[in-house]
Amino acid sequence: MDTMGRHVIAELWGCPEDKLNDLHSIERIMVNAALEAGAEVREVAFHKFAPQGVSGVVIISESHLTIHSFPEHGYASIDVYTCGDRIDPNVACDYITKALGATRLESIQVPRGVGPIHVQDVKVRAL
């Protein structure tokens, strides 16, 4: 398998607090984001923190999606990393951004497995 991959690092702000504190909803959103992008889901692990916040990962055949939510700050930290060029990580990221009701997205894309690391596609979007 080729090592080439694309890793989107996204910061979502302005998400409603209740959405960021709902483990089952977040798990469903992350799995659906993977499927929406055409990825194959392999493992799913989510954890709810006390008093608040959710962390989770979806391992896909093509790498992974992760989330860490901070409900009290309306903030969710998202990573979508896809190996190969069949799956576009931005499709999953856009799905998550919309589903979590973010009002602001900052993201960068980092090519993986292709030599010196550099940053592409810096985006800041009000939504």
Add this chain to the structure above:
Amino acid sequence: MDTMGRHVIAELWGCPEDKLNDLHSIERIMVNAALEAGAEVREVAFHKFAPQGVSGVVIISESHLTIHSFPEHGYASIDVYTCGDRIDPNVACDYITKALGATRLESIQVPRGVGPIHVQDVKVRAL
């Protein structure tokens, strides 16, 4: 909880093929890397691909560690993301780099949860 975090993205090259194809050894290395850095392990999920390669994640109270290995290329893609300033993600990254016998490390550090995304600490090291 404060949103501030540090995310180390590392590309390991020159790792022995057998190390990159051993699910149980990689899982142990990733969990030990988290513990070595002083993190609290919450969830662990690893997957072995056919014919080769391992993907896995360790969710810690302070965020996550992930790995994707490509044994035939001697390449492992590593992420160590730690929230707060108590845990240094570089400690875990250095532990993994050594344990997997990499001969070359490329890494960047991306601050998370603190506003516009930028890249810090670009490193390229022959080992």
